[in-house]
Amino acid sequence: MAAKSSSSEPGTVRPGGRTARTRAAVRDAVLAGLVEHGYPGLTVEYVAEHSGVHKTTLYRRWGGVDGLVAEALGLAGEDAWTPPDTGTLRGDLRALAHGIVDTFTAPGTAAAPTALIAAAFQSERAAEALRAFHRERFARCGPLIARAVERGEAPAGTDAGAVVRAVSAPLFLRLFITREPVDAAVADEAAEATLAAVAAGAHVTTAG
The missing domain is CATH 1.10.357.10 (Tetracycline Repressor, domain 2)
Incomplete structure (x- = not known):
């Protein structure tokens, strides 16, 4: 994110509600764009179109494609994954x-x-x-x-x-x-x- 560099780091707790929905929509659009076009072909316009978030908001919050990809990784790091515990x-x-x-x-x-x-x-x-x-x-x-x-x-x-x-x-x-x-x-x-x-x-x- 453009405002705070730490906001793209995995494990950061963020509010739910509309913010969480926006972040999830952006993440899904970033992943779809990476799969479809690869990093060189990913654009803020693509993410805006597929997430429903205006591109000016994307630029303001994430600064561009680099920040959007970092955000997708950051959100992935906020999951509930725990390591296995099989007993051995x-x-x-x-x-x-x-x-x-x-x-x-x-x-x-x-x-x-x-x-x-x-x-x-x-x-x-x-x-x-x-x-x-x-x-x-x-x-x-x-x-x-x-x-x-x-x-x-x-x-x-x-x-x-x-x-x-x-x-x-x-x-x-x-x-x-x-x-x-x-x-x-x-x-x-x-x-x-x-x-x-x-x-x-x-x-x-x-x-x-």
Whole structure:
């Protein structure tokens, strides 16, 4: 948003009612435009037409396309997602990995998150919003690792963000770099490799 740079950061609590409806309409229009045209083809005029929000309001509140994409990421970061709690670290890591695969391969729903990631390669403001989104996601995974430490499945000082990056990295490599197929077996492989690394203390970043 143009008025306050922090307003595009995920996790910020905002009022409901008309403001929430406006933001949701803008987000949906931004995602539709990214899927249809990609970041280079997204315009404020497109968002205005498809959201019902006048373009002068869009410029005033979000400043342009960069701000609109950052807003879409910010709103995504305000969801109610919580990390899995299966009772074991193995189960939690597998559930995380399967969630990533499902998000980026499910027909009809994968296009929008994929388009947001693509936009972050073309806009520094969108990239910062994406980093903020993931920082907040990593923080939500803190209890997952805390439970694993309590059960003796992970050494004290294991960093939740490092663990989530480890389980996600091979999946994103296949999805966005090598364009190899990903499925449940690949997700389980990523989880098992991360589980072994955690047990070996590879992701301990603070003193226990």
